[in-house]
Amino acid sequence: MIVLRIPFISKRIEEKNIEYQNKLLEKQMQEVNNIYMTMRGWRHDYHNHLQSMKAYVEMEQYDKLNDYLDLLEQDLNHINQLVQTGNINLDAVLNSKISFAQSKKIDVEYKATCPSKLVVSDIDLCALIGNLIDNAVEACEKMNESDGKQYIRLYIGIFKKQLYISVTNSTNEVVRKMDNEYISKKRGNHGFGLKRINIVVEKYNGYINRQNEPGVFITEIMLPI
Structure with missing residues (x-):
């Protein structure tokens, strides 16, 4: 009975984590919409x-x-509009996450464009982008002064009729094999973030590629439009 219950418990924990994160994202998207309306009102x-x-x-x-x-x-x-991609909810997440990274003295370079409507839901897209940047920030914060410059490079655009997402960040970690074993070892927010990214990519039959070289970690994702 104990053996049979373990998969059920693990699945239930995963569902609870996803439910909690989705609620946070919904709140964040509402905050973004409020910012957008404030900007429109000020211009008016x-x-x-x-x-x-x-x-x-x-x-x-x-x-x-x-x-x-x-x-x-x-x-x-109260309005820090750094990015205007064409997707309001994505703008909210990007502006929030980029501003946060910059407040941590992390050098952030970004370029992002996105159709207003996608096959991927706004909640899934925001979860994906949010976790990518959160993990990049976490990796930068773990670096020591001797490890070099803390930076994040973000690109979102259309490539071969698909939504292409690339996040490159500095790191002091070197991983030879990036698979489920690597993800499972990343306890806490980072590990869950990696799993959440994989779940979204698999849900839409997308493509993900992670590369880790000395001093740099790269994630590339392609999703249907």
Whole structure:
């Protein structure tokens, strides 16, 4: 009975982890949509802001003008739009993850374009991208000063009528064999992230290739459009 229950328990744990991560992604996508609507609202009010500032200048109420500018600056500080791919939910995840990586003093280079509609669901795509960047950040944070520069290179685009995703990051780890044994040894968030990536790629009959050379880890993924 114990032997029979082990696969069931493992499957249940996996389902719980996926359910939890999906809820986090749904919350993040909602936050992105809120940011997007805030940006649209600010642009809509741009003319009104200019008129208000001109009025303060004409009345020589420079203190009030300065206060007004401070308020506008606070609004803009809540919006850090680094990437515009064409997919709103993907934009939310990328802007959040890239900003986080940069706050860790990791050098991030990125280029991303994406159709607004894909075969891959937004939740699966965001889970995939989110885990890829999270794992890259984690690898960079484990490096010592003597290991060299911490960096992440991200590319998302269309290649051979498929969605091509490439993430390259610096690392101090060297892995000779990257298979299920390697993934299972990665306990915690990194191990689960690798499994989640594999699940999404397999779900859509995609392609994944991982390469590890001294000082660098590369993941390439292709998914149907």
